[in-house]
Structures are given as structure tokens and as C-alpha cells.
Amino acid sequence: MELTFTLEELPAVAAKLLSNSKSKTFLFYGEMGAGKTTLIKEIAKNLGAAEALSSPTFSIVNEHVLDGEKLYHYDFYRLESLEEALDIGIEEYLYSGHWNFVEWPEKIEQLLPGESTRIELTKNDNGSRTLSIMPVK
Secondary structure: OEEEEOHHHHHHHHHHHHHHOOOOEEEEEOOOOOOHHHHHHHHHHHHOOOOOOOOOOOOOEEEEEEOOEEEEEEEOOOOOOHHHHHHOOHHHHHOOOOEEEEEOHHHHHHHOOOOEEEEEEEEOOOOOEEEEEEEEO
8 A cells, every 4th residue: 555645644644554453563664854763753643652652762662651552663773783682582572462653673673573463654855744555564
């Protein structure tokens, strides 16, 4: 599935992503400034996140409490090695059964669960974004 959208259409795009995904692990691919964190914030809002999300660039992972559920938001941009991810207990997080939103997943591809949703974001010249969604098995 491919969608092109503006910032105003983001809530509808987030709802569509959630309704079309069979996985609770979303892998966000895209260059810096493509809108990965902005999209994640909107999806989290749809899931009932009480607080606004921020990028976990320096902490690597942020945990958010939803209504009876948890959401883990990762930003692996600054990750130097797979060992760093293993040191934070990444496998326990990823296989916990909770929501996992991973920015820069290419840095930890060997550790990712088989069942996930790959989301590629592209920033267009007119300011809109194009989103490609593919299940990963």
C-alpha cells in the first residue's frame, strides 16, 4: 500500500496504518527529516498515549504507558554496534508482545522479529510525504 499525505491528513493516515497492520512492530525507514517521529507521535495518540512522545535519540528507547498496554519507541540513529542494542535488552522489548516503533531499524536488522510492518517515508518536493507499507514475515 502506498499513500501520499499532508500534515493535516496525518491523523487519518495513522488510523489507517493501525487498522491495516497485523503486527505490533512497526519499522520506520526514511531519511532524516522524513517525518518518522511525527508519524509515530500520531499513531501513539491513536493508541491512547496520555503524554506526547519525543524522540529517544539519546536514550535509544522510551517506554510509554497506554491504556492497559505499553509502547516502546526506539531511535537507533546514534547506535554504534549491535552490542549496544543487546546491552539495553532489545530482544526482551521486541518480543514482549507490546507495541514497538523502531526508527533506523537497518542498524539492528539481525535482531528484528520476523513478523513486523515496514514503513518507508519519503519527503516530497511540495512538502507532502509518501508512505509505503509492507508486511515483513
